[in-house]
Amino acid sequence: MPYTHALVRPPASNFADGLTSSDEGAPDIALALEQHRAYCQAIEECGLEITDLPADPLHPDGTFVEDTAIVMAHGAIALRPGAPSRVGEVDSVVAALRRHFPDIAQIFVPGTVDGGDVCEADGHFLIGLSSRTNELGARQLARLLGDLQCTSSIVDIRGSETLLHLKSGLAYLGNGCMAVTAEFARDPALSRYEKIPVRAEERYAANCIRVNDRVLVAAGYPKFIDMLVARRFNIVPLEMSEFRKMDGGLSCLSLRF
Ligand code: CIR
Numbered sequence: 001m002p003y004t005h006a007l008v009r010p011p012a013s014n015f016a017d018g019l020t021s022s023d024e025g026a027p028d029i030a031l032a033l034e035q036h037r038a039y040c041q042a043i044e045e046c047g048l049e050i051t052d053l054p055a056d057p058l059h060p061d062g063t064f065v066e067d068t069a070i071v072m073a074h075g076a077i078a079l080r081p082g083a084p085s086r087v088g089e090v091d092s093v094v095a096a097l098r099r100h101f102p103d104i105a106q107i108f109v110p111g112t113v114d115g116g117d118v119c120e121a122d123g124h125f126l127i128g129l130s131s132r133t134n135e136l137g138a139r140q141l142a143r144l145l146g147d148l149q150c151t152s153s154i155v156d157i158r159g160s161e162t163l164l165h166l167k168s169g170l171a172y173l174g175n176g177c178m179a180v181t182a183e184f185a186r187d188p189a190l191s192r193y194e195k196i197p198v199r200a201e202e203r204y205a206a207n208c209i210r211v212n213d214r215v216l217v218a219a220g221y222p223k224f225i226d227m228l229v230a231r232r233f234n235i236v237p238l239e240m241s242e243f244r245k246m247d248g249g250l251s252c253l254s255l256r257f
Contacts, residue, residue, distance in 0.1 A: 003047075003211060005100065007254065012062065012063070019246070031242050075103075076101040076104045080107040081112065082130075082137075083114075094106075105144045112132060114165055116252055126153060127152055128155050132165065153189055167207055169181040169183050173228075179195075181198045218239075218249065218250060
């Protein structure tokens with residue numbers, strides 16, 4: 001079923017105050033806004049109608065709306081982000097989602113789940129256990145997904161020093177294809193997928209998104225882009241430098257449904 005809607009929120013003027021592990025310096029807010037506009041335009045060109053929430057200076061990471069909810073055609077689940085500074089981002093996203101989904105289930109204390117740890121692949125959900133998503137949150141989410149007739153399985157990334165979220169290292173691109181960094185190349189939980197390997201020096205590119213008939217991918221990662229082109233994916237490269245500085249990627253910037 002094609003996506004028809006996306007929910008986004010532009011970065012606030014204090015975006016640089018968000019959480020990050022990157023040593024690439026502070027983001028340039030004017031450039032971040034320009035990159036966000038280009039991202040929204042690319043999503044619209046995939047045929048989605050955009051709901052644009054106002055920037056939220058109370059939550060400098062609020063532009064990464066993906067971490068606050070799981071949304072699919074027939075239901076939505078409000079999450080509880082694992083970073084305390086991000087918990088307050090959820091309410092405004094849920095309020096906007098209620099236009100489409102009157103009943104929204106939620107993850108309860110002390111469960112935590114970041115949407116960046118949840119990867120949907122044709123109705124099956126991979127749930128990453130990470131420094132942000134705890135076991136209780138993952139179990140609650142699996143049950144709530146089951147209520148929505150979706151299956152799920154757990155992938156533990158807590159041993160990785162480099163992956164913030166599950167989707168920092170993998171992306172489902174449709175047609176049984178999964179882009180994966182080396183951490184996932186031999187993961188038994190992913191044995192059913194055809195893997196598209198992402199090289200270590202291009203690992204940021206693993207966070208790409210299939211949106212209807214296109215794949216939005218970070219610009220500047222030529223080897224990965226060549227592999228997608230060789231597999232006949234219709235790609236849209238986007239500049240992401242300012243979001244990368246805050247540990248964010250393409251999936252984080254929208255909820256698509
Ligand atoms: C954070 O550390 O929470 C944000 N600075 C980045 C969140 C990126 N979200 C994602 O990968 N889903």
